Amino acid sequence: xxxxxxxxxxPLALDLVNTRPAAGDLLASPDGLRTWWTLEADRLPxxxxxxxxxxxxxxxxxxxxxxxxxxxRVRTGAEPAAADLAALNRAQRAAPxxxxxxxxxxxxxxxxxxxxxxxxxxxxxxxxxxxxxxxDPAATRIRECEADDCVxxxxxxxxRRRWCSAARCGNRMRVARHYQRHKPR
Numbered sequence: 001x002x003x004x005x006x007x008x009x010x011p012l013a014l015d016l017v018n019t020r021p022a023a024g025d026l027l028a029s030p031d032g033l034r035t036w037w038t039l040e041a042d043r044l045p046x047x048x049x050x051x052x053x054x055x056x057x058x059x060x061x062x063x064x065x066x067x068x069x070x071x072x073r074v075r076t077g078a079e080p081a082a083a084d085l086a087a088l089n090r091a092q093r094a095a096p097x098x099x100x101x102x103x104x105x106x107x108x109x110x111x112x113x114x115x116x117x118x119x120x121x122x123x124x125x126x127x128x129x130x131x132x133x134x135x136d137p138a139a140t141r142i143r144e145c146e147a148d149d150c151v152x153x154x155x156x157x158x159x160r161r162r163w164c165s166a167a168r169c170g171n172r173m174r175v176a177r178h179y180q181r182h183k184p185r
Contacts, residue, residue, distance in 0.1 A: 056119025091127035
C-alpha cells in the first residue's frame with residue numbers, strides 16, 4: 001500500500017472509494033488489497049485470506065468504480081446510471097448472504113454467511129454496503145474534502161465540516177492559510 005495512509009472510519013462503501021486518493025491507488029496490487037482488507041477486518045465478516053489473488057483485486061476494483069460513479073450522482077440528487085446499479089446488484093448476487101442456523105446445545109443461533117471465494121465474498125459485502133449507503137438519505141450529505149489536493153469523500157455529520165480529517169487536511173489547510181496571511185511581502 002506504499003506510504004499512502006488510507007482514510008478509514010467513514011461508511012464502508014466510502015472507505016472503499018477513498019482507497020484512490022489524489023496521489024496513487026491503495027488497491028493497485030493484491031498486497032494493497034490485503035493490507036486494506038486487514039485494516040477494515042473488524043467491519044467485514046471474513047478476515048483477509050493468506051493470499052489475495054489478482055481476480056479478487058479485479059472484483060473489488062470493479063465494485064469500487066461502480067460505487068464511485070453511483071455516489072457521484074446520488075450525492076447531488078441525480079439518478080445513478082442503471083449499469084452501475086446493475087453491476088452492484090450482480091456483485092451481491094455472486095455471493096448471496098444467508099442466515100445460517102446452528103444449534104449450540106441450548107439454543108438456535110443465526111449468523112450471516114456467504115458462499116464463494118474470499119474475493120467474491122468481499123466484493124459482495126462491499127456491494128451490499130454500497131447499496132445501504134446509496135439508499136440512505138444521508139448520501140446527499142456526502143461531500144468531497146475542500147483541501148486543494150484531496151479527493152476524499154466523507155459524510156458531513158456537522159454542517160460546518162469541510163475536510164475529510166481535521167488532522168489530515170484541516171491542519172494542513174489552516175497552516176497554509178496562516179502562512180499566506182503572515183508571509184513577508
